[in-house]
Amino acid sequence: MEKHESHQSLDREQVSGEDTTEPQVTTKEEPVSTKAESLETSPTPTITNDEDEWEYVTGFKLFLAIGVVSLACFIMLLDTSIVSTAIPSITSDFHSLGDVGWYGSSYLLASCALQPMTGKIYSRFSSKWTFMFFLFVFELGSMITALSTSSDMLIVGRAVSGMGASGLINGALTIIAACVPLHKRAVYIGFMMSTAQIGILLGPLIGGALTEYTTWRWCFWINLPAGGVTALILFFIQIPSRIEKRPLKDNLKSTLVALDLPGFFLFAPTAIMLLLALQWGGNKYAWGSATIIGLFCGSGGNFLIFLAWEYKKGDDAMIPFSMVKIRIVWASCILILFFFGAQLTVAYYMAIYFQAVRGVSPTLSGVYLLPTILSQMAAAVTSGILVGRLGYYLPWAVVSGALSAIGCGLLSILKPDSSTGTWIGLQIIGGVGRGLGLQMPIVAVQNALPPSQTSVGMSLVAFSQTFGGALFLSFAQTGLNTGLAEALRKFAPGVTPAAVAAAGATGFRHDLPEASVQGVIESYSQAVSHVFYIAAAAGAMSFILAWGIGWKSVKKPKTVKPEA
The missing domain is CATH 1.20.1250.20 (MFS general substrate transporter like domains)
Structure with missing residues (x-):
């Protein structure tokens, strides 16, 4: 592992654009790990050594970039907790007490199932435009939920919001990595994560006030202006690209191959069955019931098939083993x-x-x-x-x-x-x-x-x-x-x-x-x-x-x- 870490440090120096024509001696030098080499030669787009590619965002633009991605993550986590105070009013309007569990589950299931796939997407396309796409999907789901005329429509809206939310946290972290050098990232990531976490804590407070003094629909309408401000500001900020630029046609074709769609279609039901078992167990069904046992067994069996497929795919997998086995x-x-x-x-x-x-x-x-x-x-x-x-x-x-x-x-x-x-x-x-x-x-x-x-x-x-x-x-x-x-x-x-x-x-x-x-x-x-x-x-x-x-x-x- 020490060998691997040494190699990664040397690699970062090489791609940072430093002049390597003059001989230099590092204070610590160790052999390069062959495992690390296999990781870096994976088929994702290569990182160029152009010095301009590694210029970081500074000053007021950096402040805006960190602020808007933090705001997007804030409203996303606010959305996960604000619904709890809106549920009583929703069930009264739609007479849907039996659907309460799905108001949170549909969001969570969609988000968890898609998250590993979003990493592959960010590795192929601009982090800025990919982030804005996921933000648009999240906002679309919020609008569908706010306009719901039935319980089923609300569940669909929550699922769409979850699909959008699946790419926001890792997108924000990817943007911060592109904007800020590694030794300065901790403070900005800490600010972003702590700001986002406030959304969970303030959700019941804001949701209670909106439900009491307006209508439960404003618990979801509130996401739209915040998302609009985020998209507008981010549109005018140049986020450095860390991927090799290639024609859109070629990128789309290679992306379809690299996304590992069979892996996704194996992983998604695995995660969904496990989450359903955990949410229903002891509540809707007894832990020893056939439904819960069947969900656990189905999830476990599907997971084994998923692991076998990912092992076969190697570094082309949605979740590369060469990455996961790093301690x-x-x-x-x-x-x-x-x-x-x-x-x-x-x-x-x-x-x-x-x-x-x-x-x-x-x-x-x-x-x-x-x-x-x-x-x-x-x-x-x-x-x-x-x-x-x-x-x-x-x-x-x-x-x-x-x-x-x-x-x-x-x-x-x-x-x-x-x-x-x-x-x-x-x-x-x-x-x-x-x-x-x-x-x-x-x-x-x-x-x-x-x-x-x-x-x-x-x-x-x-x-x-x-x-x-x-x-x-x-x-x-x-x-x-x-x-x-x-x-x-x-x-x-x-x-x-x-x-x-x-x-x-x-x-x-x-x-x-x-x-x-x-x-x-x-x-x-x-x-x-x-x-x-x-x-x-x-x-x-x-x-x-x-x-x-x-x-x-x-x-x-x-x-x-x-x-x-």
């Missing part, structure tokens, strides 16, 4: 899976703590999450600056995993009567922890791969992030349901879990008998604590996996010219 790459992908599992679990269930246990409104619960938002953003930007100056990202990822596990574990001590200082302080611990490591797996993957493979690597990271969130939200929902049922037998024996579920996290105070309300509050408190144990376990896994992302500097090796 830094697979460790970073698994790390970000657990990292965002903890992140989303805390974001969703802190809101439930405030609304169900503390009894505050959805709007006020969003305000109470500000300690997490502000501490996470400050830590992400700070760690990004320090990575740029010190060069190493691994220490911040390790500290992040440790603090995330501690912070999530401490959240489990929250009670209905916990003081304001307690829940603020505990949020800050976890927020700082997650902020320190927010962008480190991304920087690690970009540092480990040649520029021609960056977009494919970012698609793997984006998929791992999305899948990790879906996986742990499913675990958390099961943990909440199980913990709530056990706690109700202890604190409110006269109330059934079905009655509490029907009343909702905020409605039980009015719908259930007054004598049982306090017992239900205690039950929710204990159940949410169980969920934070799951988040703490994800944080602990992040700590362990962080050690595998490589002790490697993002700074260029110093060069020394020999004396004449």
Whole structure:
């Protein structure tokens, strides 16, 4: 692995446009790995050595570029959480209580199924125009959803939005990689990721206000002006191209071959069956039911066929094995899976703590999450600056995993009567922890791969992030349901879990008998604590996996010219 990393560092120096006509001596030189060579000779478009191709964006244009891609990712993640507060009004308008699960599932399934494919697309076409295409598809889905006249139309709109969202996160990361040199990327990626994460936290707050004072349709109309501003500004910014320019006709033909469509058609149903099993298990169907077992078996069997096909395709595969077997790459992908599992679990269930246990409104619960938002953003930007100056990202990822596990574990001590200082302080611990490591797996993957493979690597990271969130939200929902049922037998024996579920996290105070309300509050408190144990376990896994992302500097090796 050290050989591979040394080779990649030398490769970046060569393509950066530095003058190689004069002999130079590097401070560290090691043999080149044959595995790394096979990775770089993959059939994706080559990276030119033209010095002009490696000019980076600076000044106000860089500020605008980072700002608009951050805004696009913000509205995308806002869209994933804002729908939760709109669902009650939607079901009332369409009389579609039985379709509730599909309002979130259709979006998630489309996004996860397409994400690996988007990496291949970005590796063949301009990152700017590809990003704008995915943004257009996302906005189209938002418009369809806002104009829906039936539940089926709304589900289709959510699926179209998910298709567009599949290319936004990795597209934003690819654009940042094209605009900013590696040793400066951590701070910009940290800003972009932390800004995007605010969308998840603010979704219930904004959605509650829009639903209460206007209509649920504005939860989706709001995406259009933000997307329009993003597209307009990005249109006038020149994003450096890192792929070899070729005629559109030739590029389309070669792209159809390189996209590995058979691999996509094997991967998509694999991901969809697994996600459906996780979402339906313990909710719509029992975990031991034929439906859930069949989905797990179908997903597993299809995955084996997919692996065999990808192995046969070699470096032409949608997910090249030569890339995945690099330790830094697979460790970073698994790390970000657990990292965002903890992140989303805390974001969703802190809101439930405030609304169900503390009894505050959805709007006020969003305000109470500000300690997490502000501490996470400050830590992400700070760690990004320090990575740029010190060069190493691994220490911040390790500290992040440790603090995330501690912070999530401490959240489990929250009670209905916990003081304001307690829940603020505990949020800050976890927020700082997650902020320190927010962008480190991304920087690690970009540092480990040649520029021609960056977009494919970012698609793997984006998929791992999305899948990790879906996986742990499913675990958390099961943990909440199980913990709530056990706690109700202890604190409110006269109330059934079905009655509490029907009343909702905020409605039980009015719908259930007054004598049982306090017992239900205690039950929710204990159940949410169980969920934070799951988040703490994800944080602990992040700590362990962080050690595998490589002790490697993002700074260029110093060069020394020999004396004449």
